Amino acid sequence: MSIVLLSILKSLALIILLLTGFAYLTYYERKLLARFHVRRGPNRAGPFGLLQPIADAVKAIFKEEIVPGHVDKLIYIVAPALSLIPALVIFAVIPIAPDLRLGGFTLQFHVADINVGLLYLAAIASVATYGIILGGWSSNNNYALLGSLRTAAQMISYELPFGLLLAAIILTTNIGREAGTLSLIEILNQPRPWWLWLWLWLAFPMFFITMLAESNRSPFDLPETENELIAGFQVEYGGIKFALFFMAEYISMITGSAIMATLFFGGWRGPFADPGTWYGPIVGFGWFFLKVVALLFVYIWVRASVPRIRYDQLLQFCWKVLTPLSIGYLVLTALIVVFVG
Amino acid sequence: MTDAVAEQSLPFANAVPGAVLAADAAGMVVDRKKLIEFALHLRNHAGFDYLSSLTAVDYLGFEGRTAADRFEVVYHLFDTKKGGDGVVLKVRLPENDPQAPSLVRVYPGADLQEREAYDLFGITFTGHPRLRRIFLWDGFHGHPMRKDWKEAYYEEEHKPFGSRWPVGNHKWAEDRVPWGDNVSFPKGWDPATFQPAPPPLPTIHEPPWADENHIATERIIINMGPQHPSTHGVFRMIVALDGETVVGLEPECGYLHRNHEKIGERNTWLGNIPFTDRLDYLSSMSNNLGYVLAVEQLMGDKGKPPERAEYLRVIMAEMTRIANHTWAIGFLLNDLGAFFTPALYNIEERELLLDLFEAAAGSRMMCNYMRFGGVVRDVDEDWLTRARDIIFNRLERKIDEFDTYLTGNEILMARCVGVGYLSAADAIALSACGPQLRGSGVAYDLRRARPYSIYDRFKFDVISDDGCDVYARYKVRLGEIRESIKILKQALDDLPGGPIFNGKPGYVTRVEKGEAYGAVEGPKGELGFYVVSDGSDNPWRYHVRAPSYINLNTLGPMSIGYKIADAIVALGGIDIVLGETDR
Numbered sequence: 004m005s006i007v008l009l010s011i012l013k014s015l016a017l018i019i020l021l022l023t024g025f026a027y028l029t030y031y032e033r034k035l036l037a038r039f040h041v042r043r044g045p046n047r048a049g050p051f052g053l054l055q056p057i058a059d060a061v062k063a064i065f066k067e068e069i070v071p072g073h074v075d076k077l078i079y080i081v082a083p084a085l086s087l088i089p090a091l092v093i094f095a096v097i098p099i100a101p102d103l104r105l106g107g108f109t110l111q112f113h114v115a116d117i118n119v120g121l122l123y124l125a126a127i128a129s130v131a132t133y134g135i136i137l138g139g140w141s142s143n144n145n146y147a148l149l150g151s152l153r154t155a156a157q158m159i160s161y162e163l164p165f166g167l168l169l170a171a172i173i174l175t176t177n178i179g180r181e182a183g184t185l186s187l188i189e190i191l192n193q194p195r196p197w198w199l200w201l202w203l204w205l206a207f208p209m210f211f212i213t214m215l216a217e218s219n220r221s222p223f224d225l226p227e228t229e230n231e232l233i234a235g236f237q238v239e240y241g242g243i244k245f246a247l248f249f250m251a252e253y254i255s256m257i258t259g260s261a262i263m264a265t266l267f268f269g270g271w272r273g274p275f276a277d278p279g280t281w282y283g284p285i286v287g288f289g290w291f292f293l294k295v296v297a298l299l300f301v302y303i304w305v306r307a308s309v310p311r312i313r314y315d316q317l318l319q320f321c322w323k324v325l326t327p328l329s330i331g332y333l334v335l336t337a338l339i340v341v342f343v344g
Numbered sequence: 345m346t347d348a349v350a351e352q353s354l355p356f357a358n359a360v361p362g363a364v365l366a367a368d369a370a371g372m373v374v375d376r377k378k379l380i381e382f383a384l385h386l387r388n389h390a391g392f393d394y395l396s397s398l399t400a401v402d403y404l405g406f407e408g409r410t411a412a413d414r415f416e417v418v419y420h421l422f423d424t425k426k427g428g429d430g431v432v433l434k435v436r437l438p439e440n441d442p443q444a445p446s447l448v449r450v451y452p453g454a455d456l457q458e459r460e461a462y463d464l465f466g467i468t469f470t471g472h473p474r475l476r477r478i479f480l481w482d483g484f485h486g487h488p489m490r491k492d493w494k495e496a497y498y499e500e501e502h503k504p505f506g507s508r509w510p511v512g513n514h515k516w517a518e519d520r521v522p523w524g525d526n527v528s529f530p531k532g533w534d535p536a537t538f539q540p541a542p543p544p545l546p547t548i549h550e551p552p553w554a555d556e557n558h559i560a561t562e563r564i565i566i567n568m569g570p571q572h573p574s575t576h577g578v579f580r581m582i583v584a585l586d587g588e589t590v591v592g593l594e595p596e597c598g599y600l601h602r603n604h605e606k607i608g609e610r611n612t613w614l615g616n617i618p619f620t621d622r623l624d625y626l627s628s629m630s631n632n633l634g635y636v637l638a639v640e641q642l643m644g645d646k647g648k649p650p651e652r653a654e655y656l657r658v659i660m661a662e663m664t665r666i667a668n669h670t671w672a673i674g675f676l677l678n679d680l681g682a683f684f685t686p687a688l689y690n691i692e693e694r695e696l697l698l699d700l701f702e703a704a705a706g707s708r709m710m711c712n713y714m715r716f717g718g719v720v721r722d723v724d725e726d727w728l729t730r731a732r733d734i735i736f737n738r739l740e741r742k743i744d745e746f747d748t749y750l751t752g753n754e755i756l757m758a759r760c761v762g763v764g765y766l767s768a769a770d771a772i773a774l775s776a777c778g779p780q781l782r783g784s785g786v787a788y789d790l791r792r793a794r795p796y797s798i799y800d801r802f803k804f805d806v807i808s809d810d811g812c813d814v815y816a817r818y819k820v821r822l823g824e825i826r827e828s829i830k831i832l833k834q835a836l837d838d839l840p841g842g843p844i845f846n847g848k849p850g851y852v853t854r855v856e857k858g859e860a861y862g863a864v865e866g867p868k869g870e871l872g873f874y875v876v877s878d879g880s881d882n883p884w885r886y887h888v889r890a891p892s893y894i895n896l897n898t899l900g901p902m903s904i905g906y907k908i909a910d911a912i913v914a915l916g917g918i919d920i921v922l923g924e925t926d927r
Binding site: 036040041042145146148149221222224228229230231233307310311312313314315316 | 564572573574588677678680681684685688689692753755756758759909910912
């Protein structure tokens with residue numbers, strides 16, 4: 004019973020953490036973009052504009068709820084939630100800090116240690132597509148329709164290199180062991196030789212690109228494309244329902260960064276993040292947080308720097324460049340695992 | 345047009361027997377039955393391949409005119425290869441039968457301009473494929489540029505209105521009865537039952553692959569604008585899509601229409617100078633220059649600006665070009681989906697130039713700086729120091745920076761190279777101008793083709809690029825900024841002292857009876873002003889040849905067959921400003 008209660012508490016804590024993280028990610032992005040733009044960014048609400056996200060949240064919540072007459076009401080209302088939930092639940096399998104041991108009691112800083120963690124990641128990431136497609140479809144609007152069609156093609160296409168690269172990472176967990184693992188916690192606990200780190204980092208740029216595409220971030224923000232489709236799939240949404248889509252995008256950025264931090268940069272591992280000590284979780288979470296923030300910086304940096312590519316170029320890039328590259332990477336990894344491991 | 349040119353054009357006059365009814369310094373009056381034949385001759389054999397301006401004039405009540413020749417359609421034709429003065433054709437139309445043959449088949453660029461003349465003057469162009477209103481809505485009653493059409497709250501023909509000056513007991517329009525004497529409705533019009541016409545659907549151009557695989561696809565009609573982030577204002581285009589591919593595009597404008605030209609006729613000559621600022625509000629200095637150049641042609645010696653004023657005019661016009669092109673490049677990148685970073689870096693440079701405008705003219709955007717026979721305020725040594733600092737020390741470095749970061753960017757190239765293709769022949773035929781024309785490899789720049797002001801004294805190159813795509817237009821803009829810096833350096837070095845105004849400043853301008861077409865190479869292209877004077881204090885006709893409006897002719901041909909995202913980029917490559925487009 005207590006494990007259920009504990010899980011519920013952990014989930015609640017995680018959701019609160021993520022939603023706060025979302026709010027301050029918008030602040031972080033706006034401030035950073037402003038610096039890239041030679042501007043100041045939000046600086047009116049509170050010191051350094053720190054209360055701006057709260058003001059935005061209050062505004063979004065109290066905005067009048069408008070459901071346009073021509074939409075499919077049920078799906079229209081459910082779709083934002085459908086896109087937010089996957090972004091949140093992915094985080095359940097990501098360890099954010101080393102275990103805390105107090106006497107005989109061990110507190111683990113992840114909601115669930117699923118033995119098919121990486122498969123779970125890939126599966127949930129695909130589900131996120133539904134929210135966007137249904138949102139665009141139910142809006143009964145040409146812009147939204149085009150946006151959701153783009154989403155469908157884009158996310159399904161980029162799932163392929165994403166999955167292939169995940170498979171390569173799973174293969175490397177076989178090195179020096181009887182059997183590999185799919186669990187993120189296990190992967191993190193498993194020591195990697197230095198050459199394996201280098202080999203994995205080789206895949207990082209490709210993985211990062213797929214994560215950009217999966218979270219619909221610039222330059223792959225084709226589903227919303229402000230300049231052509233105005234806001235694409237979310238064009239008919241306003242108030243808190245729009246905010247939910249917005250949240251989904253930003254939280255999937257956070258989860259994406261967390262996944263990359265865990266798979267490629269050792270998650271919470273770092274100097275002084277020793278499991279079993281009283282300070283271990285704090286320092287570990289600090290390392291994890293820093294790595295995530297650094298990766299988020301790259302997301303925002305990319306957004307501030309490059310124009311968007313065109314839709315057909317996006318798909319061409321996926322099928323003609325990224326997928327062959329990741330297949331090659333997978334094959335080479337398999338060879339390495341067989342001959343070296 | 346000078347007498348010598350009129351004589352030169354006489355050889356053409358006999359090419360088509362009976363076509364030219366009369367010829368004088370202002371142009372050739374052509375029989376409307378022979379117009380197409382004559383225009384074909386001029387285009388094919390005399391080299392006048394470019395229809396620059398097409399407009400109409402209503403001569404109701406003009407001295408020496410009767411109902412039999414009340415309307416006049418005026419065509420300004422130029423030669424893009426040789427440059428120089430062009431020819432002016434005029435077709436006179438009677439009041440009861442205002443019909444002229446459409447020149448769309450000879451000069452496809454006549455399309456939008458004929459629609460404009462139809463909309464505002466009610467002149468029917470027979471043979472025009474889709475002659476319907478363009479600025480005003482379909483239910484509009486009457487044709488407002490006609491002299492007998494009076495606007496709501498009409499007071500008098502000419503400003504200054506008696507109620508405001510010198511008496512000054514003006515009652516604001518809002519305080520009067522809203523449906524006053526001057527509001528007229530079509531017969532039988534009832535607001536309760538009125539149904540607006542359905543939006544016009546674009547003509548579908550079947551893609552070449554349409555019949556190959558027989559996949560039944562449904563066309564989506566997308567209405568982009570008038571509220572859309574990428575239409576640079578309140579422009580609207582109705583796009584038919586086959587998947588992501590544009591198969592039809594219909595531009596709609598007029599959402600910002602205020603009948604600039606009618607207001608211009610009400611204004612005094614002088615009063616129109618600040619009004620031209622509002623045309624292309626990003627480059628008011630060039631607009632001022634074009635207008636004063638047109639009117640100065642009719643002013644004789646009084647319209648000759650002193651040396652220092654000429655230099656100041658060139659300095660301001662070239663600074664405007666830099667300011668406009670930095671803006672255009674920045675917002676082209678925005679249309680490509682870059683999140684404002686290039687735009688804001690470009691705007692930073694523009695701001696510095698606007699600071700200079702503010703210091704010289706008193707206003708950053710609505711400069712109102714030029715006057716007939718000079719400029720209004722002199723610049724001091726401090727201003728010149730600041731200007732030199734920006735021009736000599738900063739701008740070139742910054743332009744190199746943009747070049748480094750933008751020109752070779754893979755995504756920018758992937759999005760721009762080959763997009764919005766417009767061949768040189770098409771660009772000329774469609775009356776494209778400015779970077780749109782030079783980006784198609786036609787090195788036609790009025791500063792060289794028909795030098796005005798003192799441009800013949802400066803060393804600079806006409807930038808053109810054979811790419812014929814958006815990337816070429818982008819590179820032309822970048823190159824033009826560099827050339828403008830060259831001109832500015834020379835002008836700032838050579839700036840002479842002396843007066844800045846010829847004569848005594850006054851509110852009343854003496855303009856001789858006659859007509860003039862003055863054009864400058866504005867940042868967006870050939871900005872022409874066609875003015876007709878009856879010798880009074882107000883223009884009889886004041887027409888603006890708006891470059892970004894006429895460049896819209898090319899939008900459809902540039903977009904069809906491309907992806908929807910490319911249509912946006914093609915529009916961004918034209919660099920339209922709706923204040924000028926809709927007038």
